[in-house]
Amino acid sequence: MGGSQSSRKLTVDNENAIQVSQEALDRIQAQLNANQAQQAVSPPPPPPTQFVPSEYFESDKRKKEHAAEEVYWARRIENLKRAHEKINASMDVEYQKTLKEANELFNMAQNDKIASKLPPCQDEKAKVLECYSTNPNKTLLCSVLVNKFNDCVCRSRVAAVSAS
Structure with a gap:
């Protein structure tokens, strides 16, 4: 009971399950040929362009906000430039002062060496x-x-x- 394999075979002949008329085959083949020809002849599509709104869509309020932001950032940049100039000036003064002190110490050491030779x-x-x-x-x-x-x-x- 169930220990041996079944020896029955089943075959299905389904050659003409779907019948397509010769007209349909011709239309499909013509469409495929046309698509291949179009791809071979036509240039590649252009890259997508970035949308730039025209001035017509930009409102006066938006223009005023943009101008106010430009003024704000221009002032901010100028203030930062002035602050950096002050910092650079103070650093230059400190550098000159330190250089002078170092030269004085060096001269004193040289004089001591000469005196104690x-x-x-x-x-x-x-x-x-x-x-x-x-x-x-x-x-x-x-x-x-x-x-x-x-x-x-x-x-x-x-x-x-x-x-x-």
Whole structure:
């Protein structure tokens, strides 16, 4: 029962289910040929144009509103230009002021370098070195000169700190 497949076959002969007359076939073929010929000959359609309303449709009220907006934005732009000019002027003043201060500081540093090129207490240093070279094994004999050199160095340090 149901375990085997059915061996029956069904065939339908439907060759002439829809009958079309030769006249209808000719009309359809002629229409297709005409459409193909028209597509081959006719240029492509122009791109869509943007609608621009004529002045006739624009009311006086709308024209006045447009003019008022133009005046508003013109004033706004001028105010912004003036504000930017003020900002630029103040920035230029600050730039010049900072440049002047930087140049003054640079000149002061250059002057300090020139003044401090030679180390202080050169005479005392030379005397100490001479004493050490003449008394190589008796360095305590040079202690007085070393103390004078030390005092000179301390004075120059104090002078440098108080100057700055």
